[in-house]
Amino acid sequence: MSNTDDIRWVTQVALLGDKNAFDKLTCKYQSPIRRFFLNLTAGDGPLSDDLAQETFIKAYLNITAFKGISGFSTWLYRIAYNVYYDSVRAHKKYADINEWEIDSQHQTQNEFSAEKMDIYRALRLLRKEEQTAVLLFYMEDKTHPEIAKIMNCPLGTVKTYILKGKEKLSLYLTNAGYGN
Amino acid sequence: METNDKLLKDFFSENKKEIADNGFSNRVMQNLPETADRSWIVWVFAAIGMAISIYFGLTSGLLEHAFSIFFKTVPYYYLIAGIACFPLLGTAGYYLSQNKSYAF
Numbered sequence: 151m152s153n154t155d156d157i158r159w160v161t162q163v164a165l166l167g168d169k170n171a172f173d174k175l176t177c178k179y180q181s182p183i184r185r186f187f188l189n190l191t192a193g194d195g196p197l198s199d200d201l202a203q204e205t206f207i208k209a210y211l212n213i214t215a216f217k218g219i220s221g222f223s224t225w226l227y228r229i230a231y232n233v234y235y236d237s238v239r240a241h242k243k244y245a246d247i248n249e250w251e252i253d254s255q256h257q258t259q260n261e262f263s264a265e266k267m268d269i270y271r272a273l274r275l276l277r278k279e280e281q282t283a284v285l286l287f288y289m290e291d292k293t294h295p296e297i298a299k300i301m302n303c304p305l306g307t308v309k310t311y312i313l314k315g316k317e318k319l320s321l322y323l324t325n326a327g328y329g330n
Numbered sequence: 331m332e333t334n335d336k337l338l339k340d341f342f343s344e345n346k347k348e349i350a351d352n353g354f355s356n357r358v359m360q361n362l363p364e365t366a367d368r369s370w371i372v373w374v375f376a377a378i379g380m381a382i383s384i385y386f387g388l389t390s391g392l393l394e395h396a397f398s399i400f401f402k403t404v405p406y407y408y409l410i411a412g413i414a415c416f417p418l419l420g421t422a423g424y425y426l427s428q429n430k431s432y433a434f
Contacts, residue, residue, distance in 0.1 A: 165368065165371065166367075166368045166369050166371060166372065167366060167367055167368045168369070169359060169362060172359075173359055176354075176355045176359070177351065180349070180354050180355055181348045181349045181350075181351075184349045184354065185348075185349055188349070199354065202354070203357060203358055203361060206358045207361060207362060207363070210362050210363075211363065268345075269341070272341075288341075288342035289342045289345075289346055316334055316335070317334075319338055319341075320337055320338065323337055323338070323341055324337070328337060328340075328341060
């Protein structure tokens, strides 16, 4: 399924309010968007599904704002990024609670827990912006300019986030015995 | 630096997994707010297009001419066979639309 399909489905949703076309878009992008949230929330499945659902509903409500300048995927990640940071800001007041402990409790309740502990531990070392940039670059195969659009920041800043994230992760992974 | 890059690429590709839908898309669809169905736009434009075509076809005499040639040259049993095809094609089309997984 190509970008042409995306444009066709978006047009059907925007002009005709065709929900079946939106269903096709949801089916196509549910996996990368949920994976993105799952990694950002350190494996919290229910929370990442809630955030993903909010992302798709916002995309549906604002689909006429999609101009097709960037790909639909990039536009959807931009919404996902905003949804995630809105959620982070909303829960800022609980910042004193040890997030890592809570996340670890959630991890024992979902199917990804054991095998993914390392990636969540590794991502935990990074700042939120670095986590996002690194995940988009290495996990979701986005280019630097696309990440700059998603995070709405200059290209140089994105490169710095990725570089710093890479340094921290490389050190962690080398110490953990990866790459030997 | 390239070693680090490869290390990270390998690490993330090992951890990159497709997530099964498991009803997620259905939940999203059920929670979408109701919006006006605008599919009537297609029918309005189709009707306008047909009306314009028929108007020019009639005023220019093109349709009349085409019909006279058609009925003179095409045998009547071809017409009967052609009309008889419609229910068959309609039934087949309906069947295929209701059974999306069906394949020849």
